Amino acid sequence: MTAFVSLDGVRKQWSHTVTIGPVSLEIARGEIVALLGPSGSGKTTVLRLLAGFELPDAGRLAIEGEDVTALPPARRRCGMVFQHYALFPHLDVGDNVGFGLDRLDREGRDRKIAASLELVDLAGFERRKPHELSGGQQQRVALARALAPEPRVLLLDEPLSNLDPSLRERTRRELHALIKRVGITTLFVTHEQEEAFDLGDRVAVLSRGRLDQVGTPDDLYERPASLFVATFVGRANVLRGATARALGGSDGRVLVVRPEQLRFADGGLPGLVRERRYTGAAAFYQVETEHGDRLEVLGDPAAARMGDRVYLQAGTVMTFAEGRE
Numbered sequence: 001m002t003a004f005v006s007l008d009g010v011r012k013q014w015s016h017t018v019t020i021g022p023v024s025l026e027i028a029r030g031e032i033v034a035l036l037g038p039s040g041s042g043k044t045t046v047l048r049l050l051a052g053f054e055l056p057d058a059g060r061l062a063i064e065g066e067d068v069t070a071l072p073p074a075r076r077r078c079g080m081v082f083q084h085y086a087l088f089p090h091l092d093v094g095d096n097v098g099f100g101l102d103r104l105d106r107e108g109r110d111r112k113i114a115a116s117l118e119l120v121d122l123a124g125f126e127r128r129k130p131h132e133l134s135g136g137q138q139q140r141v142a143l144a145r146a147l148a149p150e151p152r153v154l155l156l157d158e159p160l161s162n163l164d165p166s167l168r169e170r171t172r173r174e175l176h177a178l179i180k181r182v183g184i185t186t187l188f189v190t191h192e193q194e195e196a197f198d199l200g201d202r203v204a205v206l207s208r209g210r211l212d213q214v215g216t217p218d219d220l221y222e223r224p225a226s227l228f229v230a231t232f233v234g235r236a237n238v239l240r241g242a243t244a245r246a247l248g249g250s251d252g253r254v255l256v257v258r259p260e261q262l263r264f265a266d267g268g269l270p271g272l273v274r275e276r277r278y279t280g281a282a283a284f285y286q287v288e289t290e291h292g293d294r295l296e297v298l299g300d301p302a303a304a305r306m307g308d309r310v311y312l313q314a315g316t317v318m319t320f321a322e323g324r325e
Contacts, residue, residue: 002028002029003027003028004027004030004031004063004064004167005025005026005027005153005185006026006060006061007023007024007025007049007050007059008060009021009022009024009042010022010024010044010049010056010059010061011055011058011062012049012055012056012057014045018045018209019048020049021209021212022058022059023059023209023210024059025211025214027187028185029185030183030185031076031201031202032188032200033188033201033203033204034195034198034199034200034202034203035188035190036190036192036200036203036205036232036233037205037207039191041207041297042208043189044238046206047080047157047189049189050076050153051073051076052072055069055070056128056192063076063152063153064075064152065201076152076153077151077152077153078151078152078153078154079149079151079155080146080157081139081142081154081155081157083159084163085139085141086297087128087142089131091129092127092128093117093122093125093127094110094113094126096130097113097116097141097144098148099145100145101113101148102184113126113148114126116144116145116147117141118180119139119182120141121174123304125137126171135162135167136171139162143159143175147182149178150181151183152184152185152187154184154185154188155186156189157189158189159189159190160172160175160192160195163300172198172199175199176199176299180188184221189202193232193233196217197217200217201216202214203215203216203217205220205233207229211230212225213226220233221234222316224256226320227254227280230271230320231256235259236256236257236258237256237258237259237295237296238254238256240254240292243295245261246269246291247269247313248319250319254321255318256319256320257316257317259284259313260298262297262299262313262314262315264297264310265311265312265313266311268311269287270290270310271287271309271311272279272287272308273285273308274286275307275310276286278301281301281302282298283299283300284298285297285299285303285304287310287312289312291320
C-alpha cells in the first residue's frame with residue numbers, strides 16, 4: 001500500500017502519566033480509516049495532531065509525501081468536522097459553508113457554496129440559519145464547509161454522536177456513500193464499533209494511547225490481536241479457570257468465545273438458563289455454569305426456556321495469555 005497519509009512514531013506527552021503514542025499508521029489514497037477506542041484513549045488527540053491543532057513531541061506526519069509535522073493547520077489542507085459541528089449561529093448556511101473561501105471572488109465563492117451544498121443534498125438551503133435545521137442537516141452543513149476548500153484529507157471527530165439513534169444508521173450510509181463519491185482520504189474518530197465497521201475500510205483500535213491493532217472489520221472481529229480488542233470489538237464471553245478448561249481445554253490462559261460460537265448440545269459444559277432475551281430471528285440467553293460463570297449464548301429462539309438445564313459446546317474459541325490486554 002502506498003501511503004497518502006502517514007503517521008510515523010507520533011507521540012504527545014500530556015503529563016507524567018498521560019502519553020499518546022508512539023502511533024504509526026498509514027492510510028491509502030481514498031481510503032476511510034476509523035480510529036476506534038474508548039473515551040480517554042487518545043483518539044481526538046491523534047486527529048488534532050494530524051490537523052495541526054496540536055504539535056507532536058516526537059515523530060513525523062506526512063500528507064501526499066509532504067512532511068507536515070511543523071506546518072500550521074491552514075497549510076496542511078485538511079477539512080475538519082468537529083463533534084459539535086462548530087457552526088456559526090449568527091451566519092446563514094451559505095456563509096457558514098463559505099467561511100474560509102475568502103481567496104475567491106464573490107461569483108466563485110457563490111458557485112463553490114452552491115456546489116458544496118448540492119453535494120450534501122442541501123441545495124437551496126443557503127439562507128437558512130443553523131437553528132432552523134435538524135441535527136442531520138447541521139452535520140451535512142459542517143461536512144459541506146469542510147469539503148468546500150477541496151482539502152486533501154477529511155477528518156471527522158465523532159461525526160454522528162449528536163444524532164438521534166433512529167437517524168444514525170441512515171446517516172452512516174449517506175456519509176459513507178458521499179465520502180466514496182468524492183473519493184477523499186478520510187480519518188474519523190468514534191467509540192462506536194458498529195459505526196467504525198459500517199464506515200471504515202479499515203479500523204485502527206486505540207487503547208491507552210497506543211494502537212492495539214489495525215485491520216479490516218473482519219480481521220478485528222475474527223482475529224483480534226489482544227484481549228482488549230477481542231472484548232472491545234463485539235460481544236464476547238471471557239473465561240478463566242475451571243470454565244475455560246471445561247469448555248476449551250485452556251490451561252492457564254484466558255478463553256474468549258463469541259455468543260454465536262456457543263451452542264446448546266446433548267453434552268458438554270452443564271449450565272442453567274437464567275435469562276432469555278428475544279430479538280426476533282434469534283434470542284440471547286444468559287447461561288450460568290456449574291462454576292458460577294455466566295455465558296451469553298446467541299441461538300434459536302426455540303432452543304431453550306428460562307430455567308432449563310442445558311449443555312454448552314463451543315465452536316471457534318480465542319485464547320490469550322493472562323494479562324495480555
